[in-house]
Amino acid sequence: MIKPKKIHSAVIVMATSLISLPAFAEDESFFSNWLANVSSTQEEQPHWMTPLVTVTPRLEQEYRFDYSHSDVPKPKAGTTIDSYGGGKGIEIIPSRNTEIIVGVPAYQVKDVPNKPSVTGVADENLLLKYRMLSANEEHGNYIVTAFLGTSLQTGGNAFTTNHTLVTPTIAAGKGWGDRQSGVDIQSTLGMAVPSGGLSTLGRPLTWNMALQGHVGKFWPEIETNYIHWYDGALAGKSQMMITYGTTIGRFVIKGRVKAIVGIGYQIVHGTQVVNLNHATLATMRITF
Template sequence: MKRLVLVSVLAVQTFAAVLCSAQNLFTKWEDRVRKTSAEQPGWVVPVITPAAIVTQLIKPEFARQITTTHGETDIWGDNKGLQLIPYYKTEVDIVIPPYIEHNNPAYGNVKNLDGAGDFSMVLKYRPFTSNEQHHNYSVAVQLAASGATGSYKNGVLRNTYTPNLIVGKGYKRFDVQSALGGNLPIGNIHTIGRTIAWNTVAQYRIWKLWPEVELNSTWFHLGPNDGKNQTFVTPGLMVSKFKLRKNPKDRLSVNFGAGMQIATSPFHAYNHAIVVTTRFVF
């Protein structure tokens, strides 16, 4: 009987210690997210362009790409996933593979081509920043890694790394963010090719509305599109943010928005695209 009592007491103490440790972990995590967020501008994350700030959120998205022959590609869960701030000034993204659905009459039974895209992860570090009360700017470096996990041709042929430099500057209600990066496959370079992407967005805040215009440009080196350039102009609107709890310290809120990519270059993989996004900030 004494042994049973002793085991019970030890079990209760162990459970209490684990619970206390978990509570301390979450408290420290929340404090770190608040501190990291308070030091940077409160800009909304653009529809497409990578943000110069670090954020913690869940992001489901949908995109529909439409070609000049009226073929459609629906990307369910485009760029969806979980963004975390596990360390000070640092963001880690887990991007779940999207499901890609093809609807192009020119290719007959394209349903055989439907399937999952690639799994990706992103590491972002924001070394320099200042919030709106001071100098209103932010600088971040980012490295994305994509695994060739997609079915058929719904993803990359080889594992790919994509480094990015992202900078942003604000003035009162206006801000500009720009990201320059390269898509670097680890093999089959002459077959796949490399790309340089430059995305720039200008945003203006009106109450909770953030109208924006993005310029999304890609230059191709080697591969099937060697020497070509693809450019889209993307007008969009983000609505941010709607808090889900009354506690001013509670970060739980929802943002949503949409944009329309419009091809402006002679070469383009698709004519235009609709992007719809929702972000649950926590």
């Protein structure tokens, strides 16, 4: 059960993080040409919604704040982790075919039965996208993008990996329908390679795939989120998660500034429980 106090805290942090963005995005004296270029490059790709878990191959420009409440099997039953921010943050399209994501380290709270809560920030995440192929709904409705992500060892002692992780990823998607309704599939495949600590961290291979519908402003989805560990403490183990959820948007705030919200529920399916039993997810995004 998610505690009301934690939900209230998440809402406060989300609102505080997002309150200044409309003014930022509407500063035409400085951003008008850049934002026109952003619109132009986004018009060359499908207009699907970013799924709850799977990183979209589309190029987005937004501020994103996620919240999750997870039940984990270790060190014993009843342990939960609340993540405020989810490691998301600012997503910028600096030039045609590229996107840069600068994450805001998540603030995490770990509750273990009969022990004091452990709190702190997680590691910093950065991601570079390069869009290789794309066509909007009128010209093929597909996209292929390469990612290069990194996680820096900046977090608190309880939540850091103690090593830098580099994750090359390939992502692709295909849609059917038009801009008002349809379905699409978005998928990513990548492997994290640590700078050290291989005997502990291993090399997790992650495959995500989202099947997404679209009717008006509603984007219901089912995602598969699969991890297989090579080397390390979890070598040879695999975990498959199924995420059920929906996102709703894009609601116009002012001009090009729009809001998106979403919620989902994640469960283990068909594999052993490794590092997660189930989780409740929520997201809020402001695009500009």
